Amino acid sequence: MDAIARLEGGLLLRRGTAADAEAIAAFNAFVHSPPDRPDPAIAAWPRELLTRPHPTFGEGGFLVVEDPARGADDRIVSSLNLIPQTWTYGGVPFGVGQVELVGTHPEYRRRGLIRVQMEEVHRWSAGLGHPVQIILGISNFYRQFGYEQGLTVAGSRSGYRHAIPSLRPGAAEPFRLRPATPGDAEFLAEVEAPARARSLLSVPRDAALWRHELAGPADDHITRRRIFIVEAAPSAPGATGAPGATLPAGDRAGYVVTSRSCAPTLTVTAYDLVPGLSWLAVTPSVLRGLRELGDAYVARSPEETGQRFDRLRFELGLDHPVYHTVPGLLSMIARQGLQYVRVQDVASFVRHVAPVLERRLGHSVAVGHTGSLRLSFYRDGLLLRFDGGRLSGAEPCLHHAPVAEAGPIGASFPDLTFLQLLFGSRSLEELEHSFGDCRVRSDDAQALLTALFPKQPSLIWPIS
Template sequence: MTSLNNVLSLPRPLGDGLLLRRAASADTEAVADLNGRILADPDESPQILADWTRDLMSGRHPTTAVEDFIVVEDTHTGQIVSSMVLIPQVWRYEDIPFGVGRPELVVTDPAYRRRGLVRAIFEAIHTLSASQGHSVQGITGIPWFYRQFGYEYALPLGGARHLNLTDVPDLKDGESEPFQIRPANAADIPILMELYERQCAGRLVTTQIDENRWHYDLNGHSQDSIQKLCVNCILNSEGRVIGYYSTSAHPWHERLIVWEVVVAEGISLHAVLPTVTRALKMQAQAYQPQAGIEPKPITTLRFSLGLEHPVYETLAAKLGPFQKPYAWYIRVADLPGFIRHIAPVLEKRLAGSVMSGYSGELKISFFRDGLRLAFEQGRLVEAVHWSPPDSDHHWDGAEFPPLVFLQLLFGHRSLDELCYAFPDCYADEEPTLLLKALFPKRVSLVFPLG
């Protein structure tokens, strides 16, 4: 830990008796109290944030430890006044895995705000993330704020449609459920992993969820943590698992959030959904809030299944209007390095395009800096930082406002959409063909592991 502290330049005085340092186990209750007190919504129990914090600091989490928290201590009082955690995970760009650090639980006591504490913590968090081999950082956070720290909205987050509980079909008299529902357990993990990969198929960026993470999601979260999931298996008449669905254990604004609904190949989702929605309705009606929270009946199922999902099509007549997704903030500190990492995907795309076998350069300006990609017979042979010309004379290439290129890289927006939205986004004829071949718009499915 000492050598890493040296890399992070921690502990480090920030002035006025404030000390930036990595957390220790003794800080757990102070950090949990700070997160619960400041981050909980008015209609939420502080315990759901506090228990999540305790879980992350407990040593039981599959990727996160107490040392992944960076805190600011007021040494005059011993109080923890600002904090953030890095939650490591692995995502995939098509079939290429890459390390991701997720900064979370970003908090500062109101009495200590506007002193640059979050910026100081971010510097340490980014260094910590790089030390763990992460090429990308991703945040699910409040509007605009994280743009200050090198982040750009570049992947969809959420997207949902709603089903009123009153529209869930009842069983007819004398009818029995054609499918059965039961809680998932550790023995189900192999089939759950197989089904999870089925829903990832065809998506550009996906979250890699290994066996350890499945064990944790089934049995590791504290009961009152905001991250607690309910995972249920769908069984056919023979008792075989043919699908699963997952929900948040705790509702959000009188809505039960459904994160996943997956069935095996050859199984009719249309046939399964009536049983699933009835089980979800029973779950919603049985929910009891934490002590001290006013009970409010859950009235709606929120199918938060992303930009597109077969459930939206199957239940279209009963669902409310589509609620467009928010977005992940994404940061890529070494853009050329990431491009080189995903080169096999880019080369495959190029080979299947009108630019197959291309030899030459693609120069991309971000105005203050840029990126140069060199190809030989369709192979990426170089991806490096590049300085665009100082003058405003024409050159054959492409231009993007700073960080906007990340939207193209991660398939969030097409080149045409970016050129329409940003007057300072431009590409010449050949660069246009290359960019459209290399970076098409694609749907992603990225779960924020916490």
Template sequence: MREQFDVLHRWSEERGHLMQAIGGIPYYYRRFGYEMAVYMGHGHRIYVQDVSGKPSSGNEGEGSPRSYTLRPAAASDARFLSELNGRGRGRYLLTSSRDEGLWRYEVAGRDPESDESLEVRIVEDAKGEPAGYLCHARDLRNGALEVYGYELASGLSWLEVTPFVLSELVEIGHKRASGEEKLASLTFVFGDQHPLHEVIQEPPLYRLDRHDHYAFYVRVRDLPGFLRHIAPVLEQRLAASVAAGHTGKIEVSFYDGGLRLELERGRLSGVEDWIPTVEERGDAAFPDLTFLQLLFGHRSLDELDSAFADCSPGEGDARVLLRALFPRRPSDLWPVC
């Protein structure tokens, strides 16, 4: 297995990849330089009995709610899908980029029998204009119809559209049911910042595995190089903080190694490997690979401080700077495979 990872890492480096991520069993991938550092949510569930029927569309001229339906997406919808998905990605730190070509593949290129194949549908208003999109599994899984993507165009009310979407999903789920498996619920595998979680409160929307904090394993071979690559983002965060325009340095210890970050008038002027000593222990310390949890927004500085006795989040300027540079941010990875 180690030889396989060596080959994989070599191929990734040849392609210019700065990081790798994998979802897998507990602990195992730590052996190969990985740390759980990007949230992997199990989603939320609403039971069928809690989904009301379609709202009455009434007469739009009288100010009654408009009506919405779902239709199968076509390859010609790729631009709409890509643009809408791009806007939704703005809620998150890490997402999967899906261009028009990839959406055409999702809609018309995948083998329908593939485990990764989804049904992509367009949300349409009463005039047949596209209002959003929805992606769901082709079959029920343990009595649930799983939904992996849901976005609406700008200017539309999630409160108004969502009841129609839920009702149509229930109809689809019932059609997918068999004699042995009936539709019991809809599950939504979205990031925590998705608008659906605000539109439908808990209950009737329930978090699955509410005590499970599982995450994607992440590996960054060249940490200084990665930080230099994302320097524009770090500088934007600094500019929006109380440390805008700051000049100074932060020495971060990993006990058997570390980093030195140099700032000049709010710009990241240098990032280099650094080795702590007995005399120079650094401004902050993170054991093993836990710094990756901070880097990818999975845990805040204070959360790491509480979770690890040998984590030292720093004091004074260093603590303020680390909080500004590495805030807790949600991610939503929809794997491209």
């Protein structure tokens, strides 16, 4: 038993193991599902993390709190896990600890069990060299553990099935979708790599990670994604191809990823093409291929019985080429939400992403800047120093540090709101509008902050 601590009331905090797979799966299905209706799709996630080979989870793991006074099959009363991964910020890689499947049995809530586990999992993450932790969760709850809703999530454009364009009479379908195979892993990695430039934050997938995605998880898994290759189709005799469809039959043009569907909507979570191919030429075929997938959908629950596919959603963030390819079809817009992020040492992270900040500065009105920028977070803060356009220093700076030592405060950000600026989810102007105590105190600070931290979309597909 990997015991970590004895807790009040005879409870035990320990690390979960593969032997706990069924117990942890049943617990999560219980606490994350409607009463009396445990969701097998939720149970599948922890079960597979603990029993199926995973490229990064072995470095993380589950925490469980158990009550030895309960039955042998019902001892787990609280749990969470850590999924390590590598993301990039403007192309600069950094480690991330994704905290997931956080839950406590209703009878054991308000006893500080999540706090104890969060402290422990933060130690795990720090030990693995992660400067950042993330979590999707209850509104406002995770602020008490040092998190801020600073990362963009989701954001989509949708359209109706009946608006998908039909193939012209006498024309052959120039492109088609087929399920991806492990043999496509290198191609998927090659096409995904340049597409990351559209996103400030991204989760790079090499061929090994794509093979992991292709190998599973099970169809009933809540995070299940289906991956399809877009390839040039053979033309029927006498048929005409679409403009720009010049690939030989069978050549790969791109890929599409769909999430676990719920009628009546089919959701696309990734769509990219080989650089140089026309989105106008390929997308109509992709839309018709997705329509076929939606039409083949089989209801998973009694609530879905009788429902038919009638809506297609591209959940591709704030901006994506497909939005500009078929703007009339994808006319229903859902704005991006926010998810939680924690950065224990902001100064260290800023130093780590200095190449991105220096590149931005070099394309701004502050090119070649020498000087300092002091930011206050009302208790502590951050002091940035620049020399000839290079970030020469980034150190913590107390709010009450003497002006003679640290210089005047250039801007103030309440609580952890600076993380929204750092991760591109809000512009400086938006933060000033939303928070009365977010204040920019000089023209130089305004120019520098605008140049260093512009609003920039991110599309994040974490490793799960």
